[in-house]
Amino acid sequence: MxxxxxxxxxxxxxxxxxxxxxxxxxxxxxxxxxxxxxxxxxxxxxxxxxxxxxxxxxxxxxxxxxxxxxRSVEDAKRVVDQDGKILLDRVGDPASSRPEVDxxxxxxxxxxxxxxxxxxxxxxxxxxxxxxxxxxxxxxxxxxxxxxxxxxxxxxxxxxxxxxxTDVRPVYSGTCLIEIGLAAGDARHAASIELIGAGTLMAVAPGRGIMVHRNAEGSADISRSTNPKTGSVLSISEMRARASLSSRSSLRAGRLICATSFSTAMPCRCSGQFMPCRSG
Ligand SMILES: Cc1cc2nc3c(=O)[nH]c(=O)nc-3n(C[C@H](O)[C@H](O)[C@H](O)COP(=O)(O)OP(=O)(O)OC[C@H]3O[C@@H](n4cnc5c(N)ncnc54)[C@H](O)[C@@H]3O)c2cc1C
The missing domain is CATH 3.50.50.60 (FAD/NAD(P)-binding domain)
Known part of the structure; x- marks a missing residue:
């Protein structure tokens, strides 16, 4: 049967x-x-x-x-502190055992x-x-x-x-995820692109962190996480920002706008730093 x-x-x-x-x-x-x-x-x-x-x-x-x-070599990893100082910089490996895919x-x-x-x-x-x-x-x-x-x-x-x-239930750990979509912007902040590098950038501090992923096809993801239980001053726990771009010519612009949002927000001023980019 x-x-x-x-x-x-x-x-x-x-x-x-x-x-x-x-x-x-x-x-x-x-x-x-x-x-x-x-x-x-x-x-x-x-x-x-x-x-x-x-x-x-x-x-x-x-x-x-x-x-x-x-996505070859997008497994590159860069870790910075909350002031943008590079602590670790690992280049991507085309033969990585943990490659990145969408x-x-x-x-x-x-x-x-x-x-x-x-x-x-x-x-x-x-x-x-x-x-x-x-x-x-x-x-x-x-x-x-x-x-x-x-x-x-x-x-x-x-x-x-x-x-x-099971009777076991999920427990709120204090960390959340918020996703935000960013439209492409202009090419005003080249220094921030340099900061991101070729793959993932992690900026970490006690109770909070921001992650940015720079994609080869022209999009960039930004994640922001905080955990109030471990000392964050933010009410928003995690922010993810995505800027999707349609052409090679706009690639640079999109990366820049995300990177700018990232670097200005990194000292943990406020999630609102990302908002102007939404309509950009
Ligand atoms: C930010 C982030 C980054 C991650 N990065 C990685 C990574 O790099 N590599 C990796 O291996 N893993 C990663 N993970 C973990 C990975 O996402 C999970 O392990 C994976 O998604 C689990 O798959 P799943 O199918 O079990 O559950 P999910 O992906 O959560 O899918 C559950 C599905 O069930 C559906 N659903 C929910 N409730 C109901 C309902 N009541 N009725 C019907 N449908 C329902 C949902 O709509 C959803 O489609 C990451 C997770 C997060 C949050």
Missing amino acids: RQSVVIIGAGIGGLMLACVLHRHGIDATIYEAEPSAHSRVQGGLLDIHADSAQRAIEVAGLGREFFRLV RGALRAMLMASFPDRMIRWGRKVASVTPLNADKHRIDFIDGTCVISDLLVGADGPWSRVRPVL
């Missing part, structure tokens, strides 16, 4: 599992809360380690496709590896009820429900499936 394999969540984990199962002749159904594959920007780059995620990608038979997505591109690669029908978008799980040792009833917020023979929770930190397995 055909078994109903249900995966909750179309993040990297749920998609990877669906891909591997499909490759072995088992069609699972993924139920995802988001309305479509393109309903939001997926975030920045992920470094994919040889001893973990890359192994899963190999098992899925997607090694060749994966290496086409790799999260959205990785997700798209996984989704392309099995039929569209395997994902049901806009299906947010409200609750999960065990029916017996194997079967579960999954109720969605739209009032519908399905019964699974095998249920996999891949629905992130606030999983609706996890409570079936």
